[in-house]
Amino acid sequence: MLDTDGWANHTAIGLERHGEIIAGVVYENYTGPNIFAHIAGIPGRRWMTRQFLYAIFHYPFVRLGVERITAPVEASNNDALKLNRNFGFENEAVLRGAMPSGDLILMVMWKQKCRFLGDIHG
Secondary structure: OOOHHHOOOOOOEEEEOOOOEEEEEEEEEEOOOOOEEEEEEEOOOOOHHHHHHHHHHHHHHHHHOOOOEEEEEEEEOOOHHHHHHHHOEEEEEEEEEEEOOEEEEEEEEEHHHHOOOOOOOO
């Protein structure tokens, strides 16, 4: 039997192409003003469609009404750090030695700074 109890407080959005999941985001620890997000995709930018970016930011900011999204990223994961910075996330804190590889960087995206909340077709 599949143990799903650990996922009770998680929500995910995925992007599928030709029957294969190529990108996704998992949300967790919703507190009202904040939610944690883990964003991943296949290498390259082919999955970054305007519609998908709109969906992954619209859900927490508009549907849930959060003011901020927190994204934890291993300091050694340069691709994820670059991706999040390109989305508009900013470094907020460093948890020294929190990961097997070293530090964990907490990044934040504020609702008022999110550029993906406009017209999905624009």
